[in-house]
Amino acid sequence: MPLDLIISGARLDGRTVDIGFEAGRIAAIEAHIAADAPRTEALGALAFPGFADSHIHLDKACILERCAICEGTLAEAISGTAAAKAGFTVEDIHARAAGVLAKAVLHGTNRMRSFAEVDPRAGMRCFEALSAVKAEFAHAVDLDICVFAQEGLTQEMDTHAMLDRALAAGADLVGGCPYADPDPERHIALVFDLAEKHGTMVDFHLDFDLDPTGSAIPAVLRETEARKFGGRVSIGHVSKLSAMAPGEVRQIGRRLADAGVALTALPGNRLAETAPTPKAEPPFQSRLTSLVSACGAPVARVNRAPGVPGRRQDGRRSSQPSAKSSFCRTAGEITIG
Numbered sequence: 001m002p003l004d005l006i007i008s009g010a011r012l013d014g015r016t017v018d019i020g021f022e023a024g025r026i027a028a029i030e031a032h033i034a035a036d037a038p039r040t041e042a043l044g045a046l047a048f049p050g051f052a053d054s055h056i057h058l059d060k061a062c063i064l065e066r067c068a069i070c071e072g073t074l075a076e077a078i079s080g081t082a083a084a085k086a087g088f089t090v091e092d093i094h095a096r097a098a099g100v101l102a103k104a105v106l107h108g109t110n111r112m113r114s115f116a117e118v119d120p121r122a123g124m125r126c127f128e129a130l131s132a133v134k135a136e137f138a139h140a141v142d143l144d145i146c147v148f149a150q151e152g153l154t155q156e157m158d159t160h161a162m163l164d165r166a167l168a169a170g171a172d173l174v175g176g177c178p179y180a181d182p183d184p185e186r187h188i189a190l191v192f193d194l195a196e197k198h199g200t201m202v203d204f205h206l207d208f209d210l211d212p213t214g215s216a217i218p219a220v221l222r223e224t225e226a227r228k229f230g231g232r233v234s235i236g237h238v239s240k241l242s243a244m245a246p247g248e249v250r251q252i253g254r255r256l257a258d259a260g261v262a263l264t265a266l267p268g269n270r271l272a273e274t275a276p277t278p279k280a281e282p283p284f285q286s287r288l289t290s291l292v293s294a295c296g297a298p299v300a301r302v303n304r305a306p307g308v309p310g311r312r313q314d315g316r317r318s319s320q321p322s323a324k325s326s327f328c329r330t331a332g333e334i335t336i337g
């Protein structure tokens with residue numbers, strides 16, 4: 001067969017194979033391909049379809065040195081990051097995002113969803129910079145840009161108009177943070193309105209605390225079902241799940257699955273962000289696992305790069321990554337055990 005390239009000796013599903021390419025696509029996978037084509041030796045390296053990172057903030061990546069960490073709380077992370085955002089320039093965002101993306105690609109990530117903050121303080125700078133990065137890395141990674149309202153919407157409708165403009169300018173999808181809005185349910189509805197208008201998906205940051213009551217999930221489910229948005233809705237973080245009784249988690253899991261709402265959990269971030277109550281966090285993964293096994297809802301777990309220490313409120317260094325560290329290594333797309 002006419003092949004353009006052969007990668008020899010790659011490990012795939014426990015066996016060693018040659019992979020042949022034709023016109024940029026995989027044309028053959030065999031134990032040994034005898035063809036006259038340029039060869040690259042994989043030397044037993046793993047071959048796989050690539051990682052997908054379903055939740056990253058490329059616009060806020062690598063700003064640890066710009067944020068003081070004194071309390072190690074979620075509130076401090078949010079306020080510190082918001083303050084740092086005011087100093088972002090398009091060039092600055094571009095340089096940091098491109099650096100992270102290059103590392104992610106080299107580690108095997110080929111699909112990624114990044115949030116881009118759009119509001120009167122960030123302007124359109126995050127979206128502008130990430131749009132350029134997306135085009136520059138299009139050969140290596142499919143990057144979706146989710147423009148989103150990190151700091152509320154109903155109390156600052158300028159943000160709504162800016163999100164509308166960003167979507168018209170080519171943003172892939174839209175998101176919000178209901179917990180940061182004085183009217184969370186209206187916030188959710190407004191984000192859905194924008195998605196309907198522009199024909200995009202939605203992705204929410206949801207339930208950032210360990211109080212099992214007051215979840216915004218029911219509001220998202222209502223809008224999803226009323227607008228027939230199943231399969232086009234994602235929610236991330238959702239820390240309240242770790243504080244709920246297992247039966248309630250399973251019930252929510254079934255409702256998410258039935259409605260077609262996907263979940264991204266970020267347990268590494270949560271460990272840092274929910275300080276000083278780290279003892280409340282360990283059940284999270286087991287409850288997440290039960291959620292997955294009970295309902296089959298699409299679930300991703302994003303693990304942040306280790307070794308970026310945060311500081312807990314008791315003053316001790318935490319081995320968990322700081323909430324301000326947006327650098328992400330890679331993430332499995334669906335599975336998690």
Ligand SMILES: [Zn+2]
Binds near residue numbers: 055056057115
């Ligand atoms: Zn996030």
